[in-house]
Amino acid sequence: MTSEEWILIGVVTAALGLIASSRLRPDVVALLVLLALGVTGLVTPEEAFSGFGRSAIITIVSLFVITEGLNATGVVQNIADRIRLLSGSSEVRLVIIVMGAGALLSLVMISIAAGAMLMPAVVQVARDANVRASKLLIPLAFGTLVGGMATYFTTANIIVSDVLQENGLGGLTMVDFLATGGLVAIAALVFMTIWGRRMLPDRESPSGSVSAAALSRSLRETYRLDDRLWEVRVPPGSRLVNMSLDRSGIGEEAGVTVVAIWRDHHAILAPAPNERLRAGDYLLTLGTEDRVRKLAEWGVSVGRNNGIKNTQHDYSVDLTEVVIPPRSNAIGKTLKELRFRNKYGLTAVALWREGRSVRTDVGLRPLQVGDAVLMVGPAQAIRALSEERDFLVLQSGHAYRPPRPHKATWATAITAVVLVATILNIIPVAVGMLAGAVAMVLTGCLSMDDAYNAVEWRVIVLIAGMLPVSIAMTKTGLASQIATVLVTALQSSGNLAVVGGLFLMTVLITQLLGGQVTALIVAPIAVTTALQTGLNPHAVGVAVAIACSAAFLTPLGHPVNILMMGPGGYTFNDFLKPGFWMTVISTVAVLVGMIVFWGIR
Numbered sequence: 001m002t003s004e005e006w007i008l009i010g011v012v013t014a015a016l017g018l019i020a021s022s023r024l025r026p027d028v029v030a031l032l033v034l035l036a037l038g039v040t041g042l043v044t045p046e047e048a049f050s051g052f053g054r055s056a057i058i059t060i061v062s063l064f065v066i067t068e069g070l071n072a073t074g075v076v077q078n079i080a081d082r083i084r085l086l087s088g089s090s091e092v093r094l095v096i097i098v099m100g101a102g103a104l105l106s107l108v109m110i111s112i113a114a115g116a117m118l119m120p121a122v123v124q125v126a127r128d129a130n131v132r133a134s135k136l137l138i139p140l141a142f143g144t145l146v147g148g149m150a151t152y153f154t155t156a157n158i159i160v161s162d163v164l165q166e167n168g169l170g171g172l173t174m175v176d177f178l179a180t181g182g183l184v185a186i187a188a189l190v191f192m193t194i195w196g197r198r199m200l201p202d203r204e205s206p207s208g209s210v211s212a213a214a215l216s217r218s219l220r221e222t223y224r225l226d227d228r229l230w231e232v233r234v235p236p237g238s239r240l241v242n243m244s245l246d247r248s249g250i251g252e253e254a255g256v257t258v259v260a261i262w263r264d265h266h267a268i269l270a271p272a273p274n275e276r277l278r279a280g281d282y283l284l285t286l287g288t289e290d291r292v293r294k295l296a297e298w299g300v301s302v303g304r305n306n307g308i309k310n311t312q313h314d315y316s317v318d319l320t321e322v323v324i325p326p327r328s329n330a331i332g333k334t335l336k337e338l339r340f341r342n343k344y345g346l347t348a349v350a351l352w353r354e355g356r357s358v359r360t361d362v363g364l365r366p367l368q369v370g371d372a373v374l375m376v377g378p379a380q381a382i383r384a385l386s387e388e389r390d391f392l393v394l395q396s397g398h399a400y401r402p403p404r405p406h407k408a409t410w411a412t413a414i415t416a417v418v419l420v421a422t423i424l425n426i427i428p429v430a431v432g433m434l435a436g437a438v439a440m441v442l443t444g445c446l447s448m449d450d451a452y453n454a455v456e457w458r459v460i461v462l463i464a465g466m467l468p469v470s471i472a473m474t475k476t477g478l479a480s481q482i483a484t485v486l487v488t489a490l491q492s493s494g495n496l497a498v499v500g501g502l503f504l505m506t507v508l509i510t511q512l513l514g515g516q517v518t519a520l521i522v523a524p525i526a527v528t529t530a531l532q533t534g535l536n537p538h539a540v541g542v543a544v545a546i547a548c549s550a551a552f553l554t555p556l557g558h559p560v561n562i563l564m565m566g567p568g569g570y571t572f573n574d575f576l577k578p579g580f581w582m583t584v585i586s587t588v589a590v591l592v593g594m595i596v597f598w599g600i601r
Contacts, residue, residue, distance in 0.1 A: 001478075001481065002476065002477070004042055004476040005476050005477060005478045005481065007040050007042065008037075008042055008469075008472050008473065008476050008478050009478065011033060011036045011037065011040070011042075011469075012033075012469060012521065015029050015030075015032070015033045015466075015469075016513060016517070016521075019513060019517060020512055020513065025458070026458070026462045026517070027458040027459075027461040027462045027465065029462075029465075030461055030462045030463075030464070030465025030466045031461065031465050033465055033466060033468070033469060034048050034049070034051075034465045034466075034468055035048075037468050037469070037472050038468075042472040042475070042476060043468045043471050043472050043475065047468055047471050048468050050467070050468070050471070051463065051464035051465065051466070051467030051468060052464045054162055054464070054467060055162065055165075055428070055429075055430035056158045056159055056161070056162035056430075056463070056467075057460060057463065057464055058430045058433070058434055059153075059158050059429055059430045059433045059434075060155055060158055060459070060460065060463065061437070061455050061460060062430075062433035062434045062436060062437040063109075063110060063153055063158075063433060064110065064454050064455045064456060065436075065437035065440055065441075065446065065451045065454050065455065066108070066109075066414070066415060066418070066433070066436050066437055066440060067108075067109045067110050067113045067454070068113075068440075068446060068450060068451070068453075068454030069411045069414070069415075069437075069440035069445040069446050070108070070109060070411050070412075070415060071113065071117060071402065072402055072403055072404050072407075072411075072445060072446055072450065073402055073404050073405060073406075073407040073408040073410070073411040073445050074401075074402035074404070074405040074408050075408050075411050075412055075415075076105065076109075076114075076117040076118070077117070077401075077402050077405075078408065079101060079105065079118070080117065080118055080120070080121030081121070083097055083098065083101055083118070083121050083122070083125060084121060084124065084125055084128070087125045087128075087129060089129040089130065089131070090129075091129075091131050091135060091197065092193060092197070094125065094126070094129060094131060094135075094136055095135070095136065095139050095192055095193055095197050096189065096193055098118070098122050098125075098136050098139050098140050098143065099139040099140065099142065099143035099188075099189055099192055099193075100143065100189060101118060101140075101143070102114055102115060102118060102139075102140045102141070102142075102143030102144040102147060103143045103144065103146055103147030103150070103185050103189070104147060105117075105118065105144070105147065106143070106144045106145075106146075106147030106148045106151065106154070107147055107150060107151040107153070108151070108153060108415055108419060109153075110155075111144040111145060111147070111148045111154065111549075111558070111560050112144075112326055112558075112559045112560045112563065114144045114147070114560075115140060115141055115144045115560040115563055115564070116325050116326075116392060116560075116563060118140060119137065119140065119323070119392070119394070119563065119564070119567060120392065120393070120394045122136050122137060122140050123137075123321075123394045123567055124394075132201075132202050133567055133568050133569070134200060134201045134202060134568045134569055134570065134574075135197060135200050135202060136568075137564040137567060137568035137570075138200055138564060138568065138570070138574070138575065138578060139192050139196075139197070139200075140564065141558075141560045141561050141563070141564045142188060142192065142552060142578075142582060143188075143189075144560050145549050145550070145551060145552065145558060145560065146181075146184055146185040146188045146189075146549070146586075147185060148181075148549045149177065149180075149181035149184050149185060149545075149546045149549045149550075149586075150177055150178050150181030150182045150184070150185050151174060151177055151178070151181065152172065152173060152174040152176075152177055152422065152429060153174075153433075154515075154545075154549060155459070155463070155515065155516050155519075156515040156516060156518070156519040156545050156548030156549060157172065157177060157545040157546075157548075157549075159463065159467075159516065159519040159520060159523060159545075160172065160519055160523045160526075160541045160542075160544055160545040160548075161429075161541070161545075162467075163470050163519075163523035163524055163527060163541075164523075164527060164537060164538065164541050166470065166471065166474075167474065167524075167527050167537075169527070169537050169538070170538075171429070172538060172541055172542065172545070173422070173423070173425060173429070174419070174422055174423045174429075175423060176538060176542055177542060177545070177546075179593065179597045180542055180543075180546065180589075180590060180593030180594070180597055180598075181542075181546055183589050183590075183592065183593045183596075184546060184585075184586050184589040184590060184593070187585050187586075187588070187589040188582060188585055188586065188589075191581065191582070191585045192578075192582075195581075196578050196581060196582065199577045199578040199581070200574070200578060201569075201570065201571075201574050229259070229284060229285070229286055229318060229319065229376070230284075230285045230286075230287070230289075230292045230302060231282055231283070231284060231285075231302070231347075231376070232282070232283040232285050232292065232295055232300050232301070232302055233280075233281070233282055233283075233300060233301045234277050234278070234279060234280065234281045234282075234283065234300055235279065235280075235299065235300065235301060236279040236280075237299055238279070238298060238299035238300050239298050239299055240277045240298060240299070240300065241277060241278065241279045242276055242277070242278070243276065243277055244273065244274045244275060244276050244277075245258055245271060245272075245273050245274070245275050245277070246273035246274060248277065250285075250295070254287070254291055254292075254294050254295055254298075255287060255291045256285045256286065256287035256291050256292055256295065257285065257286040257287060258271060258283050258284070258285055258286075259284045259285065259286050260283075260284040260349065261275065261277075261281050261282070261283055261284070262281070262282045262284070262347065262349065263278060263280070263281050263282075264280075265361040265362070265363060265364060266361075267349045267350055267362070282347075283300075284376060318376070318377070318378070318379045318382055319374065319375070319376055320374075320375055320376075320382045320393055320394070321372055321373070321374055321375070321393075321394040321567065322372070322373045322375055322385065322391050322392065322393055322394070323370065323371070323372050323373075323391070323392040323394060323563065323566055323567055324367050324368065324369055324370065324371045324373075324390075324391065324392070324566075325369070325390075325391075325392050325563060326369050326559040326562070326563060327389070327456055328367075328369070328389075328390040328391065329390050330367050330390045330391065331367055331368065331369055332366050332367065332368075333366060333367060334363060334364050334365060334366055334367070335348050335362070335363040335364075335367070335373075336363045336364055340363070341363075344377070344381055344384065344385050345377050345378060345381035346375045346376065346377035346381050346382065346385065347375060347376050347377060348362040348363055348373050348374070348375055349362070349373075349374045349375060349376055350362060350373070350374040351365065351371055351372070351373050351374075352371070352372040352373075352374075352566045352569060353368065353370075353371050353372075353565075353566065369559065369562045369563065370555075370562040370563050370564070370565040370566050371566050372394075372565075372566025372567050373566075386401075387401075389453075394567055404444065404445060404446075407443065407444055407445045410443040410444070410445055411440065411443075411445045414436050414439045414440060414443065414445070415436065417436070418432050418433060418435070418436035437451065459516065462516060462517070463516060463520070466517060466520045467520060469520055469521065470520055470521075470523060470524045473521075473524040473525070474524050474528070479524040479525050479527075479528040480528050480532075482525045482528075483525055483528040483529040483532050484532065486498065486501060486502065486505075486525070486529055487529060487532050487533055489501070491533060494601065495533060495535055495600050495601060496591060496594060496595070496600055496601060498529065498533055498535065499535070499539070499540060499543050499590075499591070499594055499600060500587065500591055502522070502525075502526050502529060502540065502543060502544055502547075503543050503544065503546075503547045503587060503590055503591075504547075504587065505522070506518060506522045506526075506544050506547035506548060506550075507547045507550045507583060507586075507587075509521070509522065510547065510548050510549075510550060510551050510557055511551060511553050511554050511556070511557045512556075514551070514557065514558065514559075515548035515549055515551060515557075515558065516548075518547075518548050519544070519545065519548045522544055522547075522548075523541070523544060523545075526540050526541060526543075526544040527540070527541065535600065536598055536599075536600070539594060539598035539600055542598075543590055543594060546586070546590055547590075550582075550583055550586045552575065552578070552579035552580075552582040552583050552586075553575060553576060553579040553580060553583060554572065554575055554576070554579070555570070555572060555575050561575060
């Protein structure tokens with residue numbers, strides 16, 4: 001191997017190590033890679049910065065904008081409402097509808113956006129049908145992933161197409177992905193409906209070991225929340241100080257039920273009768289207004305002063321669950337640092353993270369993607385929070401309401417025209433997508449500021465910064481070296497074995513690094529392998545691109561999996577068994593697609 005190849009191996013290995021260890025943000029690592037390749041001379045300065053001007057970047061930016069246009073005009077919300085109407089109470093029917101809706105939306109939207117928009121509706125449908133959310137949210141996540149396999153409009157698919165173009169082979173189209181990816185999606189839906197749903201966890205109890213969603217639901221079921229919830233503070237001079245609940249008279253004399261107590265930074269849910277009250281405790285109580293008002297005669301204060309004026313003096317509160325989405329600015333910050341209670345008037349009671357319920361110092365823990373937080377506060381405060389992009393409120397009564405529903409027809413028409421134009425190759429994909437994004441602004445579906453805010457710039461920098469790696473792998477001959485090893489090991493078993501080997505290698509790397517980075521690393525190897533073996537490069541490109549979306553084995557493989565962790569009450573291992581079989585099904589379906597649609601034997 002040449003010195004240039006060893007340098008490139010060192011740069012790529014260091015970059016992948018930093019990304020996998022989360023020591024630095026992936027977009028920062030991408031910029032360091034870009035600089036390293038330029039300084040070492042592995043690529044020219046023009047090649048180092050070429051990623052920012054590639055058609056793939058324009059396509060991905062435009063896709064973010066079109067996705068936000070569908071969101072802001074209520075198109076996605078309308079689909080979510082349809083799910084509620086069609087769902088019924090059958091678990092099998094729910095799995096089909098939820099997974100199918102996720103797959104269909106992912107044909108035209110970023111997968112994580114499709115999952116985030118459908119998740120509140122799915123959680124509500126699960127509660128209405130008395131089906132555990134854990135039975136539906138993994139199918140939703142997997143549905144968005146397999147839907148992304150059947151479309152050009154998935155980040156990894158766009159990257160692989162761009163690498164093919166860089167090698168002078170022509171890019172991929174929507175039709176290229178639709179046949180093979182559609183076969184995978186159908187096989188996955190059949191598997192999950194018949195067999196896979198039986199592998200999903202079915203956990204929910206009114207105890208403390210359940211998710212935030214279950215805590216909220218169990219409180220409502222156990223304590224008849226047709227009455228209203230109130231927060232009551234026990235000041236130092238109250239007669240209730242140092243009294244146990246069973247001797248306080250709150251239940252017998254006042255006719256009020258204490259549902260929970262927050263004390264300092266700790267939540268006591270369903271407190272025991274012998275629990276002693278302390279000065280400064282906040283009691284979450286259940287009862288009619290006149291009964292709660294009687295407690296004021298005992299030296300307590302009804303309501304919490306959060307610095308928010310309430311001219312109607314309605315001190316009743318509500319429970320809701322809030323999820324931290326992948327693009328939230330709250331990630332890495334604590335609720336205390338965000339001054340959450342002062343700003344929104346809501347109190348965090350419990351947090352569900354990676355299979356554990358946390359009730360102590362909730363406000364002092366840095367927030368992570370997929371965290372589900374049980375919160376209590378006034379209904380109007382919950383509604384206000386639902387309008388914030390940094391938080392996802394899982395409660396239908398306070399659900400997000402799109403700001404421009406009157407523009408839904410325009411957004412739908414624009415998306416349909418872009419799809420038809422790209423499928424029929426009337427105009428280049430990048431041009432069509434950019435035209436669609438501009439049309440969203442011109443028709444008033446989005447403002448220009450909304451369009452800028454819709455773009456996940458960290459993803460754009462990550463892809464543009466890592467694209468020179470693909471160029472360097474081809475220029476230095478490293479891609480050819482790796483391809484030769486693969487061909488030597490697999491070609492004796494036939495061309496289909498070569499495609500299968502590339503597919504499985506890509507799937508494994510995707511579980512660790514995610515589909516975007518994996519596509520940038522594997523695509524040049526796949527293209528070179530195809531050229532060495534005489535395989536159709538486009539067929540191999542489709543197989544590798546689909547593998548980049550096969551992030552079923554762990555929640556870390558794709559952000560949409562992480563997003564489902566909290567609301568579904570999932571642990572890391574919950575993905576392993578259904579994810580393993582989804583990987584097997586996907587592999588078999590892709591190989592069948594290679595035989596039927598691409599003629600590879």
